[in-house]
Amino acid sequence: MPNVSTPISNNRTKVHQPTLLTPLLDPAIGQFIHDHSQRLIELVSQHGSPLNLMWPHAFKANTTALKSVLKKYDVNHVIFYGAKANKSQCLLRAAEDLGIGVDVSSIHELNAARRAGTPGALLCATGPAKTAVFHRALVEAGSLICVDSLEEFAHLKALVKATRPPLQARVLLRYRPQSCLASRFGMGTDDLLECLRQLTEEGEHFHFEGFHFHLGGYGYETRVQAFREVTAFVEAAHEMGLTPSMIDMGGGLPIRYVDPETYNSFLQNDNKPGHYYNHSVPESFYPYGGSLTASQWLEFFLESDHSPGRSIANYLKSRNITLSLQPGRSLVDQAAISVFRVTRTKKLADNKTVIFVEGSSFSACETWFASEYLVDPILISATQSPHNPTQAYIAGHSCLDDDVISYRLINFEYLPQPGDLLIYANTAGYQMDLLENEFHRHPLPRRLMATCCTQGHYAFSPDC
Numbered sequence: 001m002p003n004v005s006t007p008i009s010n011n012r013t014k015v016h017q018p019t020l021l022t023p024l025l026d027p028a029i030g031q032f033i034h035d036h037s038q039r040l041i042e043l044v045s046q047h048g049s050p051l052n053l054m055w056p057h058a059f060k061a062n063t064t065a066l067k068s069v070l071k072k073y074d075v076n077h078v079i080f081y082g083a084k085a086n087k088s089q090c091l092l093r094a095a096e097d098l099g100i101g102v103d104v105s106s107i108h109e110l111n112a113a114r115r116a117g118t119p120g121a122l123l124c125a126t127g128p129a130k131t132a133v134f135h136r137a138l139v140e141a142g143s144l145i146c147v148d149s150l151e152e153f154a155h156l157k158a159l160v161k162a163t164r165p166p167l168q169a170r171v172l173l174r175y176r177p178q179s180c181l182a183s184r185f186g187m188g189t190d191d192l193l194e195c196l197r198q199l200t201e202e203g204e205h206f207h208f209e210g211f212h213f214h215l216g217g218y219g220y221e222t223r224v225q226a227f228r229e230v231t232a233f234v235e236a237a238h239e240m241g242l243t244p245s246m247i248d249m250g251g252g253l254p255i256r257y258v259d260p261e262t263y264n265s266f267l268q269n270d271n272k273p274g275h276y277y278n279h280s281v282p283e284s285f286y287p288y289g290g291s292l293t294a295s296q297w298l299e300f301f302l303e304s305d306h307s308p309g310r311s312i313a314n315y316l317k318s319r320n321i322t323l324s325l326q327p328g329r330s331l332v333d334q335a336a337i338s339v340f341r342v343t344r345t346k347k348l349a350d351n352k353t354v355i356f357v358e359g360s361s362f363s364a365c366e367t368w369f370a371s372e373y374l375v376d377p378i379l380i381s382a383t384q385s386p387h388n389p390t391q392a393y394i395a396g397h398s399c400l401d402d403d404v405i406s407y408r409l410i411n412f413e414y415l416p417q418p419g420d421l422l423i424y425a426n427t428a429g430y431q432m433d434l435l436e437n438e439f440h441r442h443p444l445p446r447r448l449m450a451t452c453c454t455q456g457h458y459a460f461s462p463d464c
Helices: 027-035 037-047 056-072 089-098 107-115 132-141 150-162 189-201 220-239 260-269 294-303 312-318
Strands: 003-005 014-016 051-054 077-082 101-104 123-125 144-147 169-174 206-212 246-248 305-307 322-325 336-347 353-358 378-381 387-395 404-414 421-425 446-454 457-462
Touching (some): 014 404, 027 037, 037 051, 037 336, 037 378, 037 421, 037 446, 056 077, 056 089, 056 294, 077 089, 101 107, 107 123, 132 144, 144 150, 150 169, 150 189, 220 246, 220 305, 220 312, 305 312, 336 387
Parallel strands (some): 051 446, 077 322, 123 144, 144 169, 169 206, 246 322, 353 387
Antiparallel strands (some): 003 457, 014 378, 051 336, 336 353, 336 421, 378 421, 387 404, 446 457
């Protein structure tokens, strides 16, 4: 049975908003935190710390916003949710509810998407090391396969030729753009042309649908250049008698975690070695307060010149080509918060304070990117606390000295006490579960799906 939350008045609990890198919050989530602080304490008491609360309504809002841009420019399009961004099943169900596809990178993600109801034809498989089992499942489901190399093409060709009854593999060819020639992903010009040549001879075994590329970083400009490059192969394919109908540009659409002006001020004034307990500033950060939202980014991309006098949007329409996107983080923007319970604080010899929480750095981190999750947590005091301004960093419960959730020294007007909560907002995009594990045999963090029943009433049920 779901747990139902109603507004609770409790004079003991108090919500303390951070003052430096204050997180941007979905209005419904922000209102819930403000009105239901005692309920959050009860949920953590019942389900353990850390606790991930999922908000599928945010996923739906993000998807609708991107669809609106694509419809505004009247381009044929398909969206594949990059499922690698988050393991929650409720987000896959949200994708299915909206009728969008899912980008899967393993047989396990494929199976999860199918359990959520996504038809095989709306799955797209990426990654350079697909196994034979994965390939077979994709072919049998009628899913789209991004072919990374000549070697993968040969493997796939042998598989479909041996299939009885004969099946066709739906394929996109992955191009390696000029901006990332050293990458191990995708094919250069010679290999791509050789794949096209072989496709002209293997029509009974393959249904060639177009091209795919994926870039790191978050600039739309690099995607514009890669798009221009790949359209030369569209023309080459037509000259060979093939009919490409799709260009898949991968993901990388940016989101905002904090206000842009606030973020720029932080980078200029509050990001020195002395602002970190280990006196080490990470070499790079996600653009937490970038100048563009995902929708604005997509508009800039579509309005950019493909060739003199013709925008990318106009090129797509004139050539009757479908634009495919694989957004991950930008679809799960605001779709989760991660709640940690404070164990204790400790004064250190260097006059610094460390706050220990129940949970590890693997459950709210950018460790995968050798960086730091630069968003201040929201403090919920479980009891009345004395006003005691403190600067502290936040550490996990393991025996590893590097198990640190926030290396940055964070300002607290009230020193967190045992039983208080620290809420990290907007953690659905990789932070909450990319690296989660059962170190010290601690169980994996629980996750609950939040559903708004009526105004001010929320139900929480296991995300499974």
